Amino acid sequence: MEKESFSKKETVDQKKHSQTEVEISGKAESDKPVEFFNVDNGDTLQSIKIYGNAEVKIRSKASNLNHSKTESKSETVVEKLKEFSQNIVKENNVKERMSEMKQKTKQIDVTGFQAGAWIFASIVAFLAILIFFTYKYLKK
Structure with a gap:
C-alpha cells in the first residue's frame, strides 16, 4: 500500500x-x-x-x-483509495451481499401481512378514539 x-x-x-x-x-x-x-x-x-x-x-x-x-x-496522511477499495469490495463480496439482500426481501414479503395487519389495526383504533371523543363533545 x-x-x-x-x-x-x-x-x-x-x-x-x-x-x-x-x-x-x-x-x-x-x-x-x-x-x-x-x-x-x-x-x-x-x-x-x-x-x-x-x-x-x-x-x-x-x-x-x-x-x-x-x-x-x-x-495529514493520505492513502491510496484504489487498493483499499479493491480489498474491501471484491466481486465475491458483492455477489454475497446481493444474495443476502434477496433473501431478506423474500422474508419481508412473507411476513409483510403482519405489518399490514398492525397498520390497519392502529388506524381502526385511532378512528374509534376519534369517533368516541367527537360523540362526547357533540352530546354536550
Whole structure:
C-alpha cells in the first residue's frame, strides 16, 4: 500500500518591548501647583500634585515586555483509495451481499401481512378514539 504524508510545523515567536522615560523639572508656586499624570493606554498609573514654593524634579522610567510564542502542528496522511477499495469490495463480496439482500426481501414479503395487519389495526383504533371523543363533545 502506497502512503503519502504531509507534515507541517509552524512556530511564531513575538516580542513587544516598549520603554518610557519621563523627566519633568520646574517650580511650584503657592497659587500655581505642579500636576503630573502618568497615563498608559487610557489608564492613569500615577498622579502627582505639588503645592507651595518648591523646586520640582520628577524622573520616571517604565518598560513593558510582552512575549508570546505560538506553535501549531498539522499532520495529514493520505492513502491510496484504489487498493483499499479493491480489498474491501471484491466481486465475491458483492455477489454475497446481493444474495443476502434477496433473501431478506423474500422474508419481508412473507411476513409483510403482519405489518399490514398492525397498520390497519392502529388506524381502526385511532378512528374509534376519534369517533368516541367527537360523540362526547357533540352530546354536550
